[in-house]
Each structure stands twice: as structure tokens, then as C-alpha cells.
Amino acid sequence: xxxxxxxxxxxxxxxxxxxxxxxxxxxxxxxxxLTATLDGLVARFGLQGRQLGEVVAGAVLxxxxxxxxxxxxxxGSRLSAATPAYDVQQACGTGLEAAILVANKIALxxxxxxxxxxVDTTSDAPLAIHDEMRRVLIALSSARTxxxxxxxxxxxxxxxxxxxxxxNAEPRTGLSMGEHQAITARQWGISREDQDELAxxxxxxxxxAYDRGFFDDLVTPYLGLARDENLRPDTSVExxxxxxxxxxxxxxxxxxxxxxxxxxxxxxxxVLLASDEWAASRGLPVLAHLVDAxxxxxxxxxxxxxxxxxxxxxxxxxxxxxxLTLQDFDYYEVHEAFASTxxxxxxxxxxxxxxxxxxxxxxxLGAIDRSRLNVNGSxxxxxxxxxxxxxRIVASLAKQLHEAGPGKRGLISVCAAGGQGVVAVLES
Ligand SMILES: CC(=O)CC(=O)SCCNC(=O)CCNC(=O)[C@H](O)C(C)(C)COP(=O)(O)OP(=O)(O)OC[C@H]1O[C@@H](n2cnc3c(N)ncnc32)[C@H](O)[C@@H]1OP(=O)(O)O
Numbered sequence: 001x002x003x004x005x006x007x008x009x010x011x012x013x014x015x016x017x018x019x020x021x022x023x024x025x026x027x028x029x030x031x032x033x034l035t036a037t038l039d040g041l042v043a044r045f046g047l048q049g050r051q052l053g054e055v056v057a058g059a060v061l062x063x064x065x066x067x068x069x070x071x072x073x074x075x076g077s078r079l080s081a082a083t084p085a086y087d088v089q090q091a092c093g094t095g096l097e098a099a100i101l102v103a104n105k106i107a108l109x110x111x112x113x114x115x116x117x118x119v120d121t122t123s124d125a126p127l128a129i130h131d132e133m134r135r136v137l138i139a140l141s142s143a144r145t146x147x148x149x150x151x152x153x154x155x156x157x158x159x160x161x162x163x164x165x166x167x168n169a170e171p172r173t174g175l176s177m178g179e180h181q182a183i184t185a186r187q188w189g190i191s192r193e194d195q196d197e198l199a200x201x202x203x204x205x206x207x208x209a210y211d212r213g214f215f216d217d218l219v220t221p222y223l224g225l226a227r228d229e230n231l232r233p234d235t236s237v238e239x240x241x242x243x244x245x246x247x248x249x250x251x252x253x254x255x256x257x258x259x260x261x262x263x264x265x266x267x268x269x270x271v272l273l274a275s276d277e278w279a280a281s282r283g284l285p286v287l288a289h290l291v292d293a294x295x296x297x298x299x300x301x302x303x304x305x306x307x308x309x310x311x312x313x314x315x316x317x318x319x320x321x322x323x324l325t326l327q328d329f330d331y332y333e334v335h336e337a338f339a340s341t342x343x344x345x346x347x348x349x350x351x352x353x354x355x356x357x358x359x360x361x362x363x364x365l366g367a368i369d370r371s372r373l374n375v376n377g378s379x380x381x382x383x384x385x386x387x388x389x390x391x392r393i394v395a396s397l398a399k400q401l402h403e404a405g406p407g408k409r410g411l412i413s414v415c416a417a418g419g420q421g422v423v424a425v426l427e428s
Contacts, residue, residue: 013395053111095390118387182248184306206377269391310421
């Protein structure tokens with residue numbers, strides 16, 4: 001018998017303000033931030049002591065001791081300890097992927113409620129000991145005699161004391177996300193002016209959303225921060241124009257700066273999903289439903305495709321399955337990994353050759369109404385604690401759709417390291 005499905009409701013979200021790396025949350029761990037974020041959601045929706053179907057979250061940068069970070073965060077929170085919890089990892093798509101997993105289980109009737117989230121800290125990044133030193137220590141721990149111990153220690157060299165830090169780089173190319181994106185920006189001819197304009201709009205939209213109280217029930221102050229630390233309401237195209245390029249600097253016309261790239265950030269987010277019945281029986285709101293989702297991957301190693309271009313491939317699959325066009329949305333949330341990531345994705349959808357040759361479409365997907373893009377700000381202004389970004393976007397878009405009224409539709413597009421992308425449709 002085919003499983004009966006239903007659409008998962010998004011009840012609400014919570015996040016802590018995002019901090020810049022090595023700043024307000026420098027002393028906080030992933031577990032601290034995720035636990036605080038869960039507890040904010042628990043308080044908001046009266047979930048103290050409640051057993052939920054599942055909590056699914058993750059972090060891109062994790063200490064080895066955090067083998068199931070999400071479960072530990074649940075145990076540290078005021079949710080019932082009988083709530084199952086586990087980690088997922090899909091780079092910057094983690095938070096959205098977690099929401100999709102929870103939504104799918106709700107859709108299949110396997111659970112009635114769940115929380116999806118994500119957390120990351122670049123301040124408390126895990127350092128690993130040198131690989132050869134690790135082997136020495138393993139040999140030492142299994143040595144039985146003094147001679148075996150001395151033999152193991154004889155292999156130690158000074159260079160082995162240098163720790164290995166996680167690199168913001170692709171394992172198969174050695175290039176950072178920014179260097180990869182600089183190649184894409186050049187391929188698509190994305191101008192510095194357009195990138196800076198998009199960045200300024202992100203700051204203005206985020207500041208305006210805070211000012212109108214949009215985040216009052218989405219963001220809980222934490223460790224002295226009430227708003228995202230990276231937010232600069234007074235930034236301008238003129239100020240951004242003064243910044244030196246930081247990626248692709250081998251090119252005299254390099255365009256990517258600290259102002260049109262996301263900063264390294266710390267933070268956490270969580271979203272409460274449920275069946276309509278579960279929400280109604282507790283008198284809780286339904287902001288929107290998660291209607292459908294899609295992932296895609298591109299070959300950024302040998303295939304000549306941009307590392308962060310996979311959402312461009314995922315969206316047409318999602319549109320076709322749902323009988324929609326790219327213009328059938330009231331709001332678009334395209335994660336601003338870099339301003340040029342957003343602009344290259346939009347350019348790809350407008351480009352007849354790309355849509356025909358790469359996406360196999362008869363006609364381009366076309367342009368979107370850019371006044372409907374990232375209307376409450378996005379990662380360039382808020383910051384981008386990798387795994388936390390998806391939850392920020394799902395909660396903000398659901399609330400935006402709810403405010404706009406019934407029957408509104410939003411598209412989420414999140415690029416991820418490894419040449420992957422996660423996209424989803426929400427409807428109020
Ligand atoms: C991971 C996935 O799966 C997918 C993805 O999302 S990919 C994206 C992943 N994220 C990244 O790769 C992070 C990329 N960012 C970085 O590496 C760093 O933030 C960076 C190299 C871009 C900049 O680092 P930095 O130099 O420490 O930045 P920062 O000191 O904040 O800014 C440099 C200058 O620009 C200025 N500036 C930055 N933003 C500004 C703004 N909006 N307005 C005005 N000035 C600004 C700062 O004030 C600073 O000026 P001073 O030197 O005079 O103080």
C-alpha cells in the first residue's frame with residue numbers, strides 16, 4: 001500500500017543572534033548554542049518536558065567528542081529526554097536538509113512533531129593533532145613493554161606537534177569557497193557594483209526587519225547580543241566600493257571583498273515542525289507548510305561547473321515536479337554565501353544556453369522579481385554559521401508567508417560545499 005502523505009506544518013522558529021567569529025560567542029561551544037536555541041523554542045511554544053517525535057540538527061565543524069551533538073543538546077535542554085535526536089551534515093545545506101528530513105517523517109505519519117536545526121562555530125573550531133602524532137599516540141597506548149613505548153616515541157618529530165585546523169577549502173581542489181566563487185563570478189561576468197548593491201540591500205532589509213519587530217518571535221538574545229553582530233545598517237555602496245578584493249586576487253579585475261562575502265560566524269537556529277492536527281490540538285499557529293524539496297550535485301572537480309551552482313540544477317527539477325514556473329513565487333530566499341553566488345544563480349536561470357545545455361530545458365527559467373528576493377535580509381548581513389543558515393531561512397520565510405496571507409508561496413535555495421545544493425518550496 002502506498003504511504004499516505006500530508007504536508008508538514010512549520011509552527012515557528014528560534015535562533016540566537018549570529019555573532020562574528022572570535023567575538024561575542026568566542027567562549028560558547030556548539031552544544032551551548034544549540035541547547036540555548038532549543039530552550040528558546042521550548043519556552044516560546046510551551047514544550048517544557050514534552051516528548052517530540054525527533055530532533056534533527058547538525059554542525060559542519062564538530063569536535064570528535066560531539067559524536068551526536070544534537071542528542072547531547074536535547075539532553076541539556078528542557079525537552080523530554082525521551083525525544084530521539086541525531087546529527088546530519090550537508091555543509092551549508094544542513095539546516096534545510098534537517099527540516100526536510102523532519103517534514104518527510106511528518107508527511108509519512110511516522111512522527112507528529114519535530115525540531116530541525118543547525119549550529120556552527122568557527123571560534124571554537126576543532127583542532128586535530130597531526131596525523132603522524134595520532135599514530136604515535138595510538139601505538140603508545142597499545143604498547144605493553146618499555147621497549148615498545150620507546151620505539152613508538154622514537155618516531156616523534158617536532159613538526160608533529162603542529163595541530164591540524166579545519167580548512168574552509170574543498171578537499172578535492174584545495175581551493176577555498178571564496179576562491180571557487182571568484183572563478184564562478186568571473187565566468188558569469190558578475191560586476192563588483194551588482195555584488196555591492198546586493199550586499200547593501202541585505203543589510204538594509206535585515207535592519208528594517210529588526211526595526212519592524214519581524215524577528216521579535218524568531219530571535220532570542222544570547223550572551224549580550226540582541227541583533228546579528230555583522231549587521232551594518234549604515235553600510236553603503238560607496239563604503240563597500242573602498243574595500244580591497246580578498247578572493248580571486250590574481251585577477252586585476254577581482255570583485256569579491258569582505259563586504260560582499262559572508263563573514264566567518266557563530267550561531268544556531270531551530271524550527272518547530274508538526275502535523276496540522278498536532279499544532280491545532282495545542283493551540284499553536286501554522287505559519288506555512290513545507291511542500292516539497294530537492295537536492296542536486298554538480299561536478300566542480302572535473303566537470304567545469306561552479307562549486308556553489310548546484311541549486312541552479314535543483315530548482316528546475318522541483319518546479320517541474322510541482323507544475324510551477326520560477327515566476328510562480330511570492331518570495332525567494334537565495335542564501336547569500338557570497339553576493340556573486342546569488343547573482344550567478346539568477347543569471348544562470350536567465351541564460352538560454354545554460355538552461356538548454358546544462359539543465360536540458362527548452363527555454364530559460366527566466367528572471368525573478370528582485371524586489372521579492374531576501375526581503376528580510378540574508379547571510380551577507382546576518383552572518384553565516386554554516387549549518388544554522390537553513391533554519392534561519394525556513395523560519396523567516398514561513399513567517400513572511402504567514403504575514404502575507406494564505407495561498408502565498410516561497411522558494412528556498414541553499415548552496416553547499418562539495419558542489420551540492422538544497423532547495424525547497426514553502427506555502428502559507
Ligand atoms: C560552506 C558551504 O557549504 C557553502 C557556503 O555558504 S560557502 C560560504 C562559506 N563562507 C566563507 O567562505 C566565509 C568567507 N569569509 C571569509 O573568509 C572572511 O570573512 C573574509 C576573508 C571575507 C574577510 O575576512 P576579514 O578580513 O577578517 O573581514 P573583516 O575584518 O570583517 O572586514 C575587512 C574590512 O572590510 C570592512 N567591511 C566588511 N563588511 C563591510 C560592510 N558591509 N560595510 C563596510 N565595511 C565593511 C571591515 O570593516 C574591515 O575594514 P577594516 O579593515 O578597516 O577594519
